[in-house]
Amino acid sequence: MTELTTAYERLRAMIGTSGPPTRGRVDRRDFVRFALAADDPDPIPEDVAPPIFVSSVQEWGTGRPMSALRADGTGSERTGWLPLDGFRLMGGGQDLDLHEPVFDGTELTISCTLEDVSLKQGRSGPFLVLFLVTTYRKPDGTTVVTCRETPIVRAA
Template identity: 30%
Template structure:
């Protein structure tokens, strides 16, 4: 079925678009506050003394802490008339722990965009992969997100 909004050129121009880098210096207090907010009492992200004798040798960030970098998003190369947004889901892959003192740089790349008709009318599905690197240039995690505009 033909798209009512997205053209082949718009799709081609969108895939591969990158966001500006977003940076975060990871602080112990921010990790503990995040753990408290999600109500996760695991000593690995709450208690430096207990975490020190654990496998990571100190506090590390819980799995979704990197969401606290905020929006890491590439612009569309066209005017987006659908101004409502829904979060469709996330797929994380983890490679190294995130520790206090780490300088994290995140860059998002749009890997897919398509259009579907649904109960909300025309919906634009965008798949974006965010790569998070630390100051040692190690990729600590990637997050692939689906966002829906309608």
């Protein structure tokens, strides 16, 4: 059994589980930084987050030191709970449902759930596809964004 197959079996047993929720507050300064990084010529005319800003939040605060990340630079609060040490993660795409605008000062809770995992064979070898659903909610429980994403997991 390869390390990837072992990881696949461990992840299969975790389907339906969620990592620990994280909480934080979004603010206009971060909206503007995000818009400027995306080369938006008119960054944030109002105190509303750019549509894809919310799903870009990996964790709150300044982030983790390099020593706390996986070798590939991943391992944020949002996905660090998945047993993927020793593997490389790559973005495989996102599907966003934007339920309502997010305004400056909004408190959000992020919750990420492993919905499924597939073991695939590619031209350069086997890989895993994770199916994650991350929800972003206000304190009253209202979901503002639902993000379905499919990170790809390869041997290091």
